Amino acid sequence: MGLTEQQERAAYSPKSVAVTAGAGTGKTHMLSERYRYFLQQGFSPLKIVAVTFTEKAAAELRSRIRSTIATSMGDRPDLLAELEAAQISTFHALAARICREHATIANVPPDFAVQDELESPIWQADVFADALAQLPSHFYLGIPYSLMREILQALLADPLTAAQALEKGRDDWLPWVERVQLQALEEFLSHPDWLSSKHILQAYAAPGDKLEEHRLAALDAIALFEEGHAAQALDILNSLKINVGSQKNWGGKDVLDAVKGAIKSLRTLAEDALKTGLITLAPNVFDDQTDALLPNLRGAFAWVRDFLQKAKYQQRILDFNDLEVHALQALADPSVQHYYAQRWQVFLIDEFQDTNPIQGQLLETLTANATLTIVGDPKQSIYSFRRADVRVFQAWQKHIHPGDDPVKLSLSFRTHQALITQINQVFAPVLADLHQPLDAHRQETLEPTPEIQLFTVTVDEEYQKDKGIDTNADACRRVEAQKIADLVEEMLSAKLAVHDKPSGQLRDIQPKDIAILSRTWGPLELYGNAIAARDIPILQAGGGNLLDTREAKDAGALLRFLADPTDSLALAAVLRSPFFAVSDRILYTFAQTLPEKTGWWKHLRTNIDPDLSHARETLGELLIARRTEAPTRLLQLGDRLTGYTAVIANLPGADRRLADWQGFGELVRSLESGSFDVLAVIRRLQRLQAAEVEVPRPALAGGNAVSLMTIHGSKGLEWPVVIVPDLARSASHDSPLVRFDPELGVALKLEDEAGERQKSALYTLLELRKKAADSEESKRVLYVALTRARDRLILTAAKAAGGGLDILQPGLESLIAPAAIPFAPDLAQPVAPVAPTIPPLPEQIMLYPARAGFAELPVTALSDYAICPLRFKFRHVDGHPGYTSGNGTSNSGMELGKLTHKALELGITQAETLATYAPHLTLTAVEEALSLAQVFRHSPVYATHRADAMHWEHPVSLTIGDLTLNGVVDLVGEDFVLDFKTDQVMHPEHHQFQLWAYSRAMGKPNAYLAYLRHDHLHPFDAEALQTIDQKADELVEGLMGGNFAPTAGYHNCGICPYEEACGNRWAQ
Amino acid sequence: MARFVLTHSNSYATALDWSTRPGHQLVTPSRLAARALSKPHQPLRRLAIKALEAGGKKIASDLTAQRLFHRVVQDIAQPVDGLGTARAWLPGVRSLLQSSPNLATVTAAAERTAQLLDVARAYQTALSEQGFIDGEDLYWHAAESQVPPQPVLIYGYFQPRPDELAWINALAAEESVLFLPIADSPLFADSQAAVDWLVKQGWQVMGELDARYQGSSGDLAASANSRQNPGIFALGESLSQVFCGDRSQGSSGGEDVAVKSAQNPGISSPGQNPAIAYAYSTLESEVRGTLAQVKALLNGGTLARDIAVVARNEVAYGPKLIDIAWEYGVPLRALYQTPLLTTRLGTWLNQLVDVLDAKFPFEGTARLLSHALASNPDRDFWATARRQHPQGFAAWKTLAQDHLDLDLDLLAQINQARRRDNWVDLWQRILGRFDLRRRCARWARESLAFNTFRSALGELAEPEAEILSWSDFRQELRDLLDSLTVPAQPGRGGIELHSPRSVVGARYAHVFVIGMAEGVLPAPIGNDPLLDFFERQQLRHQEVMLPSAAEMARREALNVYFLLQTVTTSVVFSYPQLEGRKELLHSPYLAQLGLNPGEPTAAAIASLEEHRRTTLRHNAPTEDSVLLAAIHAYAVEQHRESSAAANEYDGVIGIPFDYGDWPFSVSQLRNLGQCPFNWFAQKLLKLGPPEEINDDLDPSQIGQLYHRVLELVLTRWGKHPELEVGDPTMLHEAFAIAERELIPPTIPAWTLRREEHLRVLALALQDPNFLPTGAKPVLLEGDFEGEWHGLKVRGRIDRIDRTDAGLVLIDYKTGKSRPTGIKDQTGKACIDLQLPLYRVAAGPALFDEPVADAYYYSIRGREKIALSPKAPQHELPAAIERCKTHLETGHYPVQPDIERKACAYCDFDVLCRQGDRLSRKEMTHGTD
């Protein structure tokens, strides 16, 4: 695909360039072309840095660039290879690299690890509690403990900004407070209601009438106000009455109403003004108190921050925030700047509107002399909760293009012309200055013509009045959900034509072409249920806390019980759950027989009720398994023994449930890491809950289904049909104890005499700013939502006004008439969930375990198997080294034997030399090994074998059927093989198979065991070896067939190193 | 005579032929490669070690190497964080060692590189002073060791590094053969350079079309072999050619080998379609799908040795594969090494060190001592600890002695400086005291871990006389846990999990390459933080041959090339579209192979668990008792989820409860009136949350504190009416008593926090509403019993005042809101229960006087809270009747108030299974 003219301007610019890329305007394509451009200019991929904001985007970009280069620069395999090492990554990865490469300057441990999102909050909460407890008490002067905790917690969530804010003081914010106050005043005075009311009140009078008093009072207040006594005046206005006055006195109803109306509007104005408090905004006593607290707060903040940092350093961890902070620290050093200036000369930065000020600073130092390409869309900046700030982008645009305009990509390849025209119309008044109209590449004819539709729920008065009918927001939302389901169903059954992106052709719509995008996860379940009830597949990707799902709670209860069998509540929960589905009647009867002070499990163990026997046996089995098995395995075992997942796989929402079950398993896996202990897992789960960590639920895989997701999650995606529901929901505002701003300072809500929290003036100012910023962001969020659509856009709301509807109102007003969704009680009923379709039975069913089989074994394995197949399994299948009691090293006899072999093989005669091969053996042991070796060297018993020696330590392998036996023969001679033994007791029969295998592998007719301790040579002659042939075959067959039945016995078990681990050991 | 480099791109057939000729020792990088040629395994490395040992040198153990290195780094660079720096630098230094036989003359412009070189040289010297070398220096040393050359057949070292080449060159006698495949692709640039170097050393090249050396016997052998062994000209060879860009190979590579393309992603049963690619939805389904195919092969008679599962990130896949393999009963073996810190023993020891450092805190010590390595789960050790909440050594020592027969005294001796050998001895004794060897014996891997740790611990003992502080020694312990490793799954047998690199030179009939995702395969080439590619470029000029970025990328690609060559019959590639919440794209290698990942066909059922999931609703007769139980559980759960009325699985037991003699407290009645199931669970099932003392105060403890203080103050004031109620001394005294009674001494920062509570109480006591003029407390925290609406009730009232108008009954609230009431007709929890009950049952029971008023007093809000005027108190009798009906009919449905206020502080959520399902249930009042 070629480039548009706009794209070309950006892609092939020799200089730095800032690009505003509207939704769907092909910026990734442009970026990969730009990458290619730089390669063609002679830059190696190692000199180019590309930064994105998500790992997914980074992977996508790398993949796009790779294919661009592979197809168009095929003659440069070196570049293609280097691309794999190129810095194409997220911002965090870039920061991490800088920290790693300059650990000392960045003040991070050189071998730090990055804490994951689950661990980090728990850790932080723990260490923070320690820090508070140890915080020197003088910092607490004037700041109660709980307030200190809350303030510091808030500040530490954004430490860099907080540090800046704490340095600010009254001088920094006072002018702003005054400005805001003045502005509010001006707005008030120029408010049309103010002007007209004043006019009316001045125009009429009715001396003697009751209302006249209020008219005069109002006029007085107006005067007072204009003289600058705003607070007083507002109070007066706010207390005016209009339920008095007679028509007669005023000369008719019209006049009376006009006067009343005027007074009423003044009153409303005053009321509003008092509520926002802006007109009277001035520093108050809480500002003074905050000022007084600031020095201690500063000190405490620095102290605690330092404490946390030290703790992190000690544990060699950083969290995601730290990466940026420390990278910035490193980059302040000129040598580091030089280091990167030498290496990186080109920067491509995507989604620049999501940059936060710290990242901005970081990039500024990194890119000082580099060629820059920044791409972003201020209209799609929706990550302020991650401190993204569009102003960074705007400043950089100006910086890169001081004289000319930034490049704009405004040709959308996504949205159809008809729809884009409407979207332009909607957002022109909404986004105002930010707005950038888009053109569409797609102009093909579509029936019906793409458009925006708007549906809102309306409630008849009749229903509204009826107390018996629930018409509150939730009920209306259920009606809205039904409408959405109707619309989806209609589109699908009408086989609406949509534009297929890959082929460019029209085709019938499918469920996967539709997306429902809402601001929050909350209502999606409702819409999903309504659609699913029509037998239309849906996909709700995630959302909510995994720990709140029923599956996680059930599995958690099982683990809780296994961790602590005295936890009767957990046990009861398990019994009631689908693990056992015991009825409450049985549980009741059981509980009635419970002796005083006895836990359920203790009682259950001795209970003989047949209704509880399945549970009793299963849980008993699991408790035994708990001693050796990991929590994840216990969950698997729990499923195997109860069929739990079979139950959830057949309930409504089965996919979601199974995914949650698996997701919980994965969570447990991450929590058990290392300790494999149920209690540790349970405790950490409780910590997660206590720290209120949201554990994300696993995503569900696509398929052909209607997608339901949040608008934030939809960024970068597109669908032919997009439905944006729940538009009337108003945003909730929080009111934290502390607000802070890097330029203005820290503001608090403090307790007054009566113990009520009151806002300081700065607090009000910051709150105002936050609200304004939130409402701007809401516009952009809607912009993102609406621009996901290719052809059709459906907006719905549970009310006629409010929330997003109000925001879009200026744009929708003259463009789209809302269609009513009439409220009906039956539509407002909750929808019953539908069970999943019954899966057919696949052809292939394999219920039983498959055979293990071995490819290779050491020759000694046969001997082990001959002694006891279970012992063979321990040693060879499980790789168990065996257990020897006592305090010596693992197996000193074996070590000694090895050393003897070494001495013989290498011809070592000096103990010191030999000792270096077994550093942890005692010198006596080494000497013993040496003397054993000497036995062979000198004893007449071995004279002939010494003479005929051909190979020492000769590797051999023998193949029997599918099995290869490997070993090393100690000594090979002309017609024999020989093995040294340093055993205390001679058991030649234990080694017969080994020697047999050596002789067969080497094709030597004789085999010998040299018992060095006994100076004895044990021969196996040809005949003896032959009798072993058949036995050996049987053994091989047995072990290949997976027969590991133990042959316990006094002798076998007595010498067995697996006695401890073995459940079948011989007992007297 | 000469030495030969064989550059056939398909080297296996030739190698097989050569391997049958006598006189050569076969050298292979892995057991697998040796197995492919049916020969014993002998790696270059082992030969090099032999050569080294013959020269009297040895490779330093990891521990020795690390310690020496740490010292060198400390001496030369003097970093703030010596240990961390040493750890971070060691890999860089090792690659330097590997890259050049002689670093002595190398200089670097960049300061840091120069320093690194200094460290490397000093490290080499330090090692050699003790007769050691570093493992990465092995081949250079071996190459100089003057061993007599041997005739060797080197197969599987397809991408030799310069040091390996040097050693090969030194090792190989005349007649030796080295296989170094080269195909017509830029990927082989480095191989070609290696060949060029060898030629300079006098080796002769024998290429693809170069049949000169293939004497008649060779020809015969090769063709004979190919007939007997169809694996020789196999799928892998043609696939690998396609991978290099040779599309013609697709159809002409072998007998009937063809790469099926995108349009036909193929049939599920493996073996039918030689090369397929699947896009699984999730990682879980990828693992299941893959193992199901493996199981089908095994069941069909294929040997485990002929199948391999290959993943670039085997460590990421390992645990999941092992779990699902367990479910399926597929023998699977993960061979990678894993650090001690990922084993029970390692984690436990690490925790022990933490506990020692933190001086036996509750949480850490509890976990430590309840772990299977320290205690027997049957002894309810944890349950005891939870109730007692011990903290500090002494408390734990007693508990461990009493409940585990474990003497912790050794652990008290930690905080002092000791000689090294004494430290080691102490720890050996600690291991013994906890009987860890025996406890580890339950697991093969833990046993290995124990042996590994214990012998490494022994090494720490030297130099014996060195004095170490605990923090020094602790660091060394932690280092051990970090650096020692054990196999992920010891033992052998079964299907092996490999990385592409580890299978080079092997032969498999069936290979499953999983995790073929962008960013995974090829793995992004990591940048060494110390010697980045820029620096490497600079060093090249001085013959320091650190691999460049492009070289490393080619290496990665060639690993895949050689992986492909191992396949004889079929290969399945796959990747998951989702890994957790991360979306993945497929690997570019798939396109390179002309494969377009398709959707996997319906999977087979490969375990009992899957079978049950599928057949549960099939109503087929079954003997699987677990399935029968699951079918029952399904019916139960289905009913709960539906809009049908609650049944005996949802609190409706239908057994009447005789409440005649049952004393109800206020909170019991409130529970019953808010959610009958709650009362049922608590009183009839006798359940409650496990008893546990917390680290921190919970709100109820604070409430108790407030109540107690107010009681004490008023009692005292009663005796000293001359004082103000708000008299500070009185308050402080009362507070001191109450906190001694109620606040555990271990609460962190209590001295700071108590001030706040004092202030709240002081303000309340000063509040005129607290004790209105004219009121005189006549009862504080008084118990009462009585009858109310035909129920026996009892309770405790906070305060009764006598006033001119009559008695005033007061209940303290810590917070500012009224307590939640019981449900009215519509299910809203808004009928106040407590005050009416007090009025009727408490006042008259205690005093024979008229009651004038009853209200709540908010301590924090400092105000009287009367009944809400909106509260439908007239409905109270009906509500109580409903409660009685619940009892009389044994009907305790899960029916909280509509706003679910009852659930907010309820402990039974896990039991009652409340949730969205309740919105579908109709509200019933006692009966159905």
Ligand code: SF4
């Ligand atoms: S959680 Fe709610 S529904 Fe469940 S028992 Fe408690 S109060 Fe009742």
